Every structure is written in C-alpha cells, then in structure tokens.
Amino acid sequence: MKTATSGTRGAFSSNRGINDFKNRMFTVFVWGISACIVLFILALLYLILQKGLPNLTWGFIMGLPSEMEEGGGIGPALFNSFYMLFISLLIAVPLGMSAGIYLAEFAPNNKWIGFVRICVEGLASVPSIIFGLFGIALFVEMFQIGLTIIGGAISLAFLNLPVMTRVTEEAIRSVPKELKQASFALGATHLQTIRRVLVPTAISGIVTGICLVAGRAFGESAVIILTAGVTTSGEMWDFNLLSPGETLAVHLWYVQSEAIVPDAVSISDKAAAVLVFVILMFNILFRIPLWIKDRRNKH
Amino acid sequence: MQLDTSAPNPVISTNSSELGGSIKTGSGKLFDRKNRLLFYNRAFKIACIASAAFVCLILFSILFFMFRTGVLTFRDVSPMTFFFSSDWSPENESYGAFIFIFGTFALTILTLLISVPLSIVIAVFLAEVAPGWMRNFLRPILDLLVGIPSVVYGFLGLTILIPLLRDITGTNMGDGILAAAIVLTIMVLPTISRISDDAISVVPKKYRDASYALGATRFQTIFKVTIPAARSGIMYGVILGMARAIGETMAVVMVIGNTPQLADALFKPTSVLTSNIVMQIANVPFDSTWNNALYMMGFLLLVISLLMIVLVRLLQRKGAHQ
Amino acid sequence: MKLFKSLSVAAMAIALVASSISSVGAASSLKGKIVINGSSALLPLTLQAANEFKKLNPKVKISASAAGSITGPQSVRKGIADIGAVDWDASTDVPGFKKFDGQVANKVAVIPFAAVANKNVGVSNLTTKQLQDIFSGKVTNWKDVGGSDASIIVVNRAFGSGTRVNFQMKALAGSEFLSKGSNYKEVKSSGDMKTAIETTPNAIGYIDLVYVTSNMKALQINGVAPSEANVINGTYKVWGFGYFMTKGKPEGAVKAFIEYIQSVKFQNGSLKKLKFIPISAIK
Numbered sequence: 001m002k003t004a005t006s007g008t009r010g011a012f013s014s015n016r017g018i019n020d021f022k023n024r025m026f027t028v029f030v031w032g033i034s035a036c037i038v039l040f041i042l043a044l045l046y047l048i049l050q051k052g053l054p055n056l057t058w059g060f061i062m063g064l065p066s067e068m069e070e071g072g073g074i075g076p077a078l079f080n081s082f083y084m085l086f087i088s089l090l091i092a093v094p095l096g097m098s099a100g101i102y103l104a105e106f107a108p109n110n111k112w113i114g115f116v117r118i119c120v121e122g123l124a125s126v127p128s129i130i131f132g133l134f135g136i137a138l139f140v141e142m143f144q145i146g147l148t149i150i151g152g153a154i155s156l157a158f159l160n161l162p163v164m165t166r167v168t169e170e171a172i173r174s175v176p177k178e179l180k181q182a183s184f185a186l187g188a189t190h191l192q193t194i195r196r197v198l199v200p201t202a203i204s205g206i207v208t209g210i211c212l213v214a215g216r217a218f219g220e221s222a223v224i225i226l227t228a229g230v231t232t233s234g235e236m237w238d239f240n241l242l243s244p245g246e247t248l249a250v251h252l253w254y255v256q257s258e259a260i261v262p263d264a265v266s267i268s269d270k271a272a273a274v275l276v277f278v279i280l281m282f283n284i285l286f287r288i289p290l291w292i293k294d295r296r297n298k299h
Numbered sequence: 300m301q302l303d304t305s306a307p308n309p310v311i312s313t314n315s316s317e318l319g320g321s322i323k324t325g326s327g328k329l330f331d332r333k334n335r336l337l338f339y340n341r342a343f344k345i346a347c348i349a350s351a352a353f354v355c356l357i358l359f360s361i362l363f364f365m366f367r368t369g370v371l372t373f374r375d376v377s378p379m380t381f382f383f384s385s386d387w388s389p390e391n392e393s394y395g396a397f398i399f400i401f402g403t404f405a406l407t408i409l410t411l412l413i414s415v416p417l418s419i420v421i422a423v424f425l426a427e428v429a430p431g432w433m434r435n436f437l438r439p440i441l442d443l444l445v446g447i448p449s450v451v452y453g454f455l456g457l458t459i460l461i462p463l464l465r466d467i468t469g470t471n472m473g474d475g476i477l478a479a480a481i482v483l484t485i486m487v488l489p490t491i492s493r494i495s496d497d498a499i500s501v502v503p504k505k506y507r508d509a510s511y512a513l514g515a516t517r518f519q520t521i522f523k524v525t526i527p528a529a530r531s532g533i534m535y536g537v538i539l540g541m542a543r544a545i546g547e548t549m550a551v552v553m554v555i556g557n558t559p560q561l562a563d564a565l566f567k568p569t570s571v572l573t574s575n576i577v578m579q580i581a582n583v584p585f586d587s588t589w590n591n592a593l594y595m596m597g598f599l600l601l602v603i604s605l606l607m608i609v610l611v612r613l614l615q616r617k618g619a620h621q
Numbered sequence: 622m623k624l625f626k627s628l629s630v631a632a633m634a635i636a637l638v639a640s641s642i643s644s645v646g647a648a649s650s651l652k653g654k655i656v657i658n659g660s661s662a663l664l665p666l667t668l669q670a671a672n673e674f675k676k677l678n679p680k681v682k683i684s685a686s687a688a689g690s691i692t693g694p695q696s697v698r699k700g701i702a703d704i705g706a707v708d709w710d711a712s713t714d715v716p717g718f719k720k721f722d723g724q725v726a727n728k729v730a731v732i733p734f735a736a737v738a739n740k741n742v743g744v745s746n747l748t749t750k751q752l753q754d755i756f757s758g759k760v761t762n763w764k765d766v767g768g769s770d771a772s773i774i775v776v777n778r779a780f781g782s783g784t785r786v787n788f789q790m791k792a793l794a795g796s797e798f799l800s801k802g803s804n805y806k807e808v809k810s811s812g813d814m815k816t817a818i819e820t821t822p823n824a825i826g827y828i829d830l831v832y833v834t835s836n837m838k839a840l841q842i843n844g845v846a847p848s849e850a851n852v853i854n855g856t857y858k859v860w861g862f863g864y865f866m867t868k869g870k871p872e873g874a875v876k877a878f879i880e881y882i883q884s885v886k887f888q889n890g891s892l893k894k895l896k897f898i899p900i901s902a903i904k
Contacts, residue, residue: 034424036855037417037488044485045475048451067669068894092425095350098448102347113424116355118608123358125542125604127573128549129580130597134361140701146656147684155332158357165354165541170494170535173500191340205497210444211713212490215446222549231668244684249448253549257812258687260665260895272451279446283439291435315680388800390717457816471772472821474806557779557807559800566805578809581689582781584718585699 002087045276060270065232065251068264074271077233077251078288081278084228084245085155087216092213093158094168097206101194103165104172117166124162132226139227149245152228157181159223160213167212171205172198204292207286213281214286221249230254353570362601369595375588381595387559387575391588393417396596398487402476402562402571403545403603406555409480410544413488415537420493421488422533423521425546453553456494461554470566474556477565487540494539498532499525509552538608545604572600653680653874657685659706660686660783662829663863666730667706668884677881681874684850690783693747694721696865703875705866708732708783710868710893715786716795726864729882731898733830733860734788735847736840741822744768746841752792755825759800764822775805776817776826787861788827792842810849831896853902862900 061115063073107113133154139151175198183193201207205231232238246254252271253265371383376394384395425434438469460481464474502525538557543565552594556568557578570578583589644685657667664687671683693705698721705724711725736752738744743768747755754760755773764770767824777798778785799805808814811832818826819836830847833839839847842859851857871879881887888899 003871015843019519021515026518026521030420030424033420034429035419037421038440041444044455045443047455048335053408067665068891078608093804094548095353095391098343098347099350101355102344102351106347107351114350114612118605119355121542121608122601122605123354123361125537125546126358126361126601126609127546127576127597128364129573129577130361130546130601133580133597134364137364141699144701146654146684146701153540161357161594163784165351166495166539170497170532174532176503177479189336189340191336191343192581195341197408198409208493208497211439211442212493213349213447215442219446219448219451225686226688226697228663229684231616231671231683233682235564244686254447254664255448256450257660257810259812268454272448275451276443276447278490280439281409282446283407283442287435340848350643374749391859407707458820462820471804471823472774501655525703549858553813557809558805565801578779580691582779583689585695595679 024247029213038111044080044164048276049273051269051275052271055266055272061274066261068261069257070261070269072142072261072263073282074248074251074267074274076238076272078245078249079237080149080245081218081247081249083239084149084224087150087153088156088217088243089210089214090159090163091154092160093210095157096161096209096213099165100168101162101172101198103112105167105190105194105198119273120162120165122162122169124166128159128220128222129226131155132223135223135227145242147227147229147244148242149228150241152245152247155223155227156217156220159220163216164209164213167209168206169203171202171209172295174205175201189218204290207252211286213236214282216228218279219249219275221247221253224250225253279291305454322553324598327485333469345427364597365598365601366376368591369593369598372588372591372595377590380591385479385516385561389579389583389592390569392588394588396572396592396599398559399572399575399596400599400603401571402569403573403600405550405562406476406479406483406571407541407544407607409476410483410487411537411541413480414491414540417484418488418491419495419526419533420434421492422499422536423526425492425496425512426499427517427525438493441489441493444485447548449486449549451490452486453483453550456550456554464566468566472556472568474554474568476562476569477562477567478554479551479571482554483544483547486547490543491533491536491540494536495529498529500605501532503530513601531615534611538611541611542604545600545607546573548577552577572596572603576600639901643669650680651816651874651877654682654698654879655684655704655874656702657683657706657865658696658776659687659704660690660863661710662690662708662732662783663687663730665704666863666882666892666895666897669895670878670887673887673891674767674878674881678877679777680791680873681878683878689781690786691718691781694724694833697721697724697868700868702723703867704871704879707864707866708861710862710864716789717780719831721866724866725870727879728862728900729865729879729881730888730892731852731860731900732787732830732863732864733847733849733852733857733898734784734792734827735830735859736788736792736827736836737826737833738826739818739822739896740838741823742768742835742838742865745838748795748843748845749792752842753768753794753796757795758802761804768852772804772821774821774824775799775802775822776814776821777805777813779805779807779809783861784827784829787842787858789862791859792827792859811889826862845893848900849896852898860898863897881897 060073061078062075064075085250103117135151135155139145145151177195179201181194182220183197224247230246230250231244232246233243247269255268381394383397385397386393386395387398425437455612456478461473461478464478506524506528507520510524551571552574555570555574557570557574558568559570562569576596580593640817642663645708653823667685670687690707693707694711695706696702710726712724714720742763747766751766756775760766760774762770763773808817811828814826814828815832818824844859845851849855852860865877865879888901892899
C-alpha cells in the first residue's frame with residue numbers, strides 16, 4: 001500500500017500535480033478524521049473503565065448482590081450472563097450459519113430469495129423490546145414456564161439470528177470463486193467444499209459476526225428483563241435452565257434505575273466496567289487463533 | 300488478508316452444485332461412500348433450507364403477533380386519524396401516531412447522515428491506510444463498541460452529552476432529535492464501519508494494481524475503484540446500521556425527551572415509535588385501545604424498516620445497472 | 622462445532638445434576654414457585670424480602686421482574702404472576718385505571734413521595750396551588766413562584782407510573798399534567814428522574830423519597846418538609862401504600878411470603894433500612 005504514490009506516471013500524468021495534492025489532502029483527511037474518532041472511542045472506553053476497574057475486587061465479581069447494605073456483588077448475574085450467552089450462541093450460531101450458507105451457496109438467484117434476504121434484514125431491525133414482548137407471549141403465556149434462563153436465551157438467539165445469518169452469507173460469498181472451483185475439480189462434494197474450503201476461508205468474517213452477536217447478547221437488557229426477569233436464583237453456579245436469569249446488563253439497568261443501595265453509583269460503574277472488559281476479552285480471545293492462522297499463512 | 304485473489308462477490312452459479320455431484324467415482328467399492336456423501340449433502344442442504352425458513356418463520360410470527368393485536372386499534376380509531384393526525388393524547392381518546400412516524404424517519408435519516416460518511420472514512424482508514432498493527436488494534440476496539448449496553452450509552456448521553464449540548468447551544472434542555480442522533484451514531488458506527496471494512500478488504504488486489512498501473516493515485520483508486528467494488532458490502536453495513544438505528548430503544552428513550560410533539564427542531568423534546576412504545580407499553584391496561592395502538596406502532600415500525608430495506612436494495616440495484 | 626456439541630452436552634449434564642442437588646436438603650417443608658411482577662419502585666423491597674424468605678424456605682422458588690405498576694395486577698389477572706406489585710390499591714378505581722375485580726390488595730409498605738428540584742433552584746417551598754400551576758404549565762418561570770428569572774423545566778414520569786398516579790392524587794389534588802412544550806420531558810424510571818433532576822438546571826420533578834440525594838433539592842409542600850417523621854405524624858400528605866395484589870385470598874407459599882413481608886421483624890428491620898415506612902406506623 002505504501003508504494004501507491006509511486007504509480008503516478010502514466011495516463012493521468014497531465015494533471016499529476018493536482019492529483020498528487022488531492023491524494024495528499026485525502027490521506028491527511030482520512031488520518032485526521034480517524035484519529036479523532038479513535039481518540040473519542042478511547043476516551044469513551046477510558047471513561048467507562050477508569051471509574052470501575054480500579055475498584056474491582058473478587059468479592060464484587062463473585063459476591064451475591066445486596067439490596068440494602070453496601071458491598072453487594074454481581075456474581076450470579078455475571079454467571080447468568082455467560083450461561084445465557086452460551087446457550088443463545090449454541091442456538092444462534094449453528095442456525096444462523098446454516099441459513100447463511102443456504103443463502104450464499106444453495107439459494108437460486110430469484111425474487112423469492114431476494115424476499116428471504118429482506119426478511120432476514122427486517123428481522124435484524126426488529127426492536128429488542130418487540131422480541132421481549134414476543135418472548136413473553138411465547139414462553140410465559142404459551143408454554144407457561146415463567147421467567148427463565150432458557151426463555152431469555154432463546155429470545156436472545158432470535159434477536160441474534162439475522163445478524164449471524166447475513167454475516168455468514170457475506171463472508172462465504174467473498175470467498176474467491178477459484179478456491180471453490182478447485183475444490184470441485186478435485187472431486188469434492190458440495191458439503192465437503194463448504195466444510196473444508198468455504199467455511200475455513202471465510203472464518204475471519206464469521207468470527208467478526210460471532211463477536212458482534214456475542215457482544216450484543218452480552219449487553220442486551222430489554223429482552224431479558226421481559227423474558228428472564230430481574231432476579232437471580234440467589235446462588236452461584238446455578239445451571240438450572242428454569243431458574244430466573246438476571247444478567248449483568250439487566251443488573252446494571254436495575255441498579256441504575258431503581259436500586260436503593262447507598263453504593264448504587266459505584267456498583268453501576270463497576271458493573272459497566274466489567275461488562276466492557278469481558279466484551280474486550282471476547283474480542284481478543286476470538287481473534288488470537290485468527291492472528292496465528294494469518295501469520296502462518298504469510299510464511 | 301489472504302483472500303485478495305478473487306472477484307469481490309462472485310455470483311455463485313447454480314450449476315456449481317451439479318459440478319460437484321457430476322463427478323463419478325467409477326469403482327464399485329466406492330459406491331457406498333458416494334451414496335453416503337450424497338445423503339450427507341442432501342441432509343445438509345435440507346438443514347440449511349430449514350434454518351433459512353426458520354429465520355423467516357420468526358419474522359412472520361412476530362409480524363403476525365404484532366398485527367393480531369395492533370389491528371384491533373382500527374375498531375376504535377380510523378386509519379386516517381392514526382396515520383395522519385399529530386394529536387397523541389390517549390387519555391382523551393386521541394390516537395394520532397403521525398408525530399412518532401415522522402420522528403422515526405427524521406431520526407433515522409439524521410443518524411445516517413452523520414454516521415455513514417464517518418463510518419466509510421473509518422473503514423477506508425482501516426482497510427487501506429492504517430498500518431497493520433494499528434488495524435489489529437482498532438478492529439477489536441470497534442467491535443467492542445457494539446457490545447456496550449445501550450443503557451450505558453443512554454446514561455452517558457444523559458449525563459455528559461446533554462449538558463454539553465446545552466452549554467454549546469444555550470438551549471434550556473438539550474434533549475431532542477440531535478442528541479438521540481449523536482448517541483445512535485456512536486452505536487451504529489462500529490456496525491457500519493466494520494462491515495464496510497471487511498467489504499473493502501476483500502476487494503481483489505488486482506483491481507487496485509490495475510488502477511495504480513494506469514497511474515491513478517490512492518485517492519482516485521479508493522473512490523473510483525475500491526469503494527464501488529465493495530458497494531454491496533457497504534450497503535449491507537448501512538442497512539444493518541439503519542436497522543439498528545430504527546429499532547434502538549433503551550438509549551434513545553433517555554435522551555429524546557419523550558414528549559408527543561413534532562420534531563421540527565433539532566433541540567425539542569420529541570418522541571419516536573420505539574421510545575413511545577417502551578415508555579408506555581408497561582403502563583397501559585391490556586385490551587385497551589391504547590395498548591392495541593402501541594402494538595400497531597410496533598407493527599408499523601417493522602413495516603417501515605422492511606420498506607426502507609427494500610428501498611435501499613432497489614437503489615443499490617439501480618446503481619449496479621449504471 | 623464438535624467442541625460446541627460436547628460442551629453443550631456437558632452443560633446439560635451439569636444442569637441436571639445441579640438442579641437435582643439443589644432440591645435436596647431443605648430446612649422448611651414449604652414448597653412452591655412464586656412469580657412477582659409489577660411496580661419497579663417496589664422491586665428493591667421485593668428482592669430483599671425474597672432473599673430473606675428463600676433462606677428460611679429453601680424449597681420455594683421466587684422470580685421477580687418489574688415493568689410498570691399496572692403490569693402487576695394485569696399479570697395476576699392473566700395468571701402469569703402470583704403477586705402483582707402496585708403503588709395504588711388496584712382493587713379500586715384510580716385516575717386512568719379501572720379496578721381489577723376479584724383481586725385482593727395486601728398492603729406491604731408506606732411509600733413517601735417528594736417534589737424535587739435541581740440544586741440551582743432558589744425556591745424551597747411550594748403550595749399545592751403553585752405545584753398545580755407548574756405541573757399544568759400555567760406557570761413557566763421560576764420568578765412567578767418566588768425564584769430567579771429562569772424557565773421552569775418540568776420533568777414528568779410516563780402515564781401509568783405508580784409514582785405519577787400518587788403524586789397526581791396527593792400533591793396536585795387530582796389536577797391534570799401538561800403533556801407538551803419545549804421545556805417539558807418525560808422519563809422512564811426513578812433512576813432516570815434522579816439523573817435528569819440532578820443534571821438539568823431549573824428542573825422540577827417528583828420522586829420516591831428513598832431516591833432523594835444530596836445532589837438535588839427536596840421541596841417543602843405547603844411548608845412541610847418531606848420526611849419520614851412528618852409522614853408518621855400526619856403533617857406530610859404525599860405518600861401512598863405499596864400493595865401486593867393476589868387473585869383472591871393468598872394461599873400457600875404466596876401467603877407465607879406476604880405474611881413474611883408484613884411481619885414485624887421484616888417491617889421494622891429490612892423495610893425500614895430500605896427507607897420505606899412500616900404500615901403499622903400509620904394510624
């Protein structure tokens with residue numbers, strides 16, 4: 001990329017000076033705007049993290065929440081966040097990926113599929129509160145299971161399905177045609193091609209999708225308030241799928257909007273910092289294998 | 300990235316599946332294996348179709364669910380009043396939703412006006428300009444922004460952005476459509492820029508090489524070659540971002556002011572479909588016209604976003620034909 | 622994928638084991654599941670009581686959620702909640718809401734409310750008439766009620782909020798709120814109200830006394846300061862009962878839970894610590 005400007009000799013040489021100038025202006029402009037936005041984002045993250053991270057203790061992270069006294073923790077809520085995220089990914093990732101693979105690989109290129117694609121995007125724009133209402137109608141009223149982890153997790157999965165689907169589709173589509181043809185030429189079936197060639201090549205995009213989805217699920221509150229409630233079962237490591245499932249984001253909402261504890265502000269600062277930190281960790285952990293793979297491919 | 304050797308969005312031809320299937324394994328021993336593979340292939344394809352159908356099924360169940368309750372509104376309110384009257388005072392039996400519909404459009408357009416140019420600049424920076432280490436550092440940070448809970452954005456908007464706007468402009472409140480658009484911009488920025496970034500990154504290197512070989516500068520290459528080639532992906536990012544902007548509630552409700560009046564100024568407390576639904580849905584009696592009207596607004600929200608998506612797709616197709 | 626599958630199997634197994642373990646070794650014989658929904662203002666109280674109650678009766682499962690007051694009795698009527706927490710007596714008619722037939726209102730706490738203003742506001746006392754004028758939009762400048770020359774920013778809760786219903790009935794004597802204007806906004810929760818009042822100069826609003834902080838100004842109404850003592854001695858009128866609505870008379874675990882909240886031990890212990898007022902304190 002750095003050598004780009006050396007290619008100015010040629011067809012455009014008559015107004016080379018102006019183009020050179022424009023090019024330089026453009027570079028300065030892009031750097032300037034990006035630097036501003038990046039600084040802004042870093043400031044935002046710093047703002048969230050510096051208020052909470054320095055005061056974090058294990059007692060807070062693992063402790064039980066308290067309604068009256070200072071020093072309540074977020075243990076069960078944090079656990080529920082991970083547990084619910086895990087279950088919702090378990091549903092959304094396979095379903096979303098196979099729907100995405102269908103759209104990218106099997107679907108004929110006709111009006112009907114265009115319609116399906118619009119449906120998927122439409123679903124992505126459904127406000128989370130509506131997924132919440134839908135979740136109530138489905139799990140609380142129809143199946144009568146009350147406010148539970150499983151209800152919350154499935155509603156979350158619905159919320160995340162469309163993003164997962166479209167990201168997978170986009171990622172698989174951008175795999176070079178040559179790779180696919182080479183695979184077919186070697187006698188591979190379509191399934192083998194998808195499994196051995198397309199998905200591994202598109203994995204970077206798919207991982208971006210999983211990161212987006214996981215981050216959104218981790219930070220979502222409206223759906224969970226309605227479908228999984230604002231209580232935890234009050235004990236750590238409760239794997240029961242029918243327990244009420246307050247997550248960390250819901251706890252944050254609760255502490256910010258209704259809690260009476262004297263240290264509510266400090267709890268919400270710390271909870272927000274933990275949330276952001278965990279999402280940061282997701283992003284890094286998911287990416288490390290990709291970086292390693294990238295590096296290996298280069299050598 | 301290692302993918303830089305291909306066409307940007309290869310249109311997968313339908314006969315490619317036949318290509319795979321047409322390869323015969325001549326020996327009889329392998330026949331079982333071939334059958335098994337065929338079976339797997341078919342089962343996998345059916346599973347994929349089922350998943351895609353399932354996604355549509357969810358959308359339709361939601362549409363049906365919202366519509367079933369929402370349509371009852373029109374027992375008591377004429378559609379003309381509902382869509383075109385700007386008087387929303389359910390306490391006095393007036394159910395005009397025009398303010399919210401207008402507000403939703405205004406907010407979405409304002410958000411896109413701010414966020415799309417910024418996002419594309421960021422995407423170009425990430426994909427074309429920034430050195431490699433910076434890319435690896437910035438991408439996760441942008442992804443991170445998606446995961447910050449909307450309550451946190453709303454809270455920061457309420458405690459930092461609004462006082463700031465008040466100081467800068469000298470208005471009394473600072474709540475309104477501009478504050479909401481700024482908060483939404485921060486929320487959709489990572490979505491649009493990361494997806495555009497991915498789309499620009501996979502534009503084949505040969506396109507750029509050809510452009511440079513013709514003597515184009517980097518500026519010309521990016522604007523005349525790279526971005527047009529990545530247009531489909533960028534559009535998709537914009538659609539997703541727009542979808543999120545239309546549907547966002549928890550953050551918007553904290554900074555928009557929630558007052559049923561037309562958003563004819565940047566700083567005037569107003570309300571959009573989502574914020575009005577979330578403010579009132581928990582507080583109205585079931586089976587009341589009010590409740591039905593809120594469901595109708597939810598249904599309308601879905602229809603609006605579907606329409607906008609269709610519109611963007613049409614524009615995109617038109618652009619592709621030129 | 623394979624990893625996911627084996628992990629999921631493992632999680633299911635653990636879930637099964639965990640659920641079977643948690644159901645053995647109980648101290649009390651009381652069993653059941655209680656679902657509570659409704660007022661978010663009563664949620665801290667409910668959650669605290671649920672925690673204590675679960676320690677005494679490990680076999681009872683309690684799950685609580687909150688959306689808005691009216692959700693409480695409605696969920697009870699629909700049969701999706703056993704207890705509906707609400708800030709007014711939902712077995713009678715109140716402004717805007719019809720009564721719920723067949724439901725029993727169980728008083729659980731006394732909730733005082735306060736009119737609050739931003740710290741920069743010079744006024745510290747308002748009469749009922751002045752409050753009515755401000756909240757109906759007739760008076761729009763602080764100088765008309767004895768303050769400095771600045772526009773009044775009115776912050777209101779959304780229609781249907783229990784706090785709003787109580788404030789309207791008790792502090793404004795039933796008069797209507799304004800609903801539009803460039804200096805008017807509505808907020809969604811007590812926390813948002815707190816933040817809005819604290820950060821907006823010249824703002825006025827109202828909130829449960831529990832949430833009043835030193836960063837805002839609690840206004841005297843007709844010369845009486847909002848305080849627990851003034852509620853108990855009968856001079857401060859702006860308060861209401863918090864209710865747990867049940868379908869008919871409460872039974873079983875639900876009855877035990879409501880009795881626990883109404884017990885002297887809880888009323889004078891945790892309930893007081895949460896800054897609600899025990900129901901027995903009101904004559």
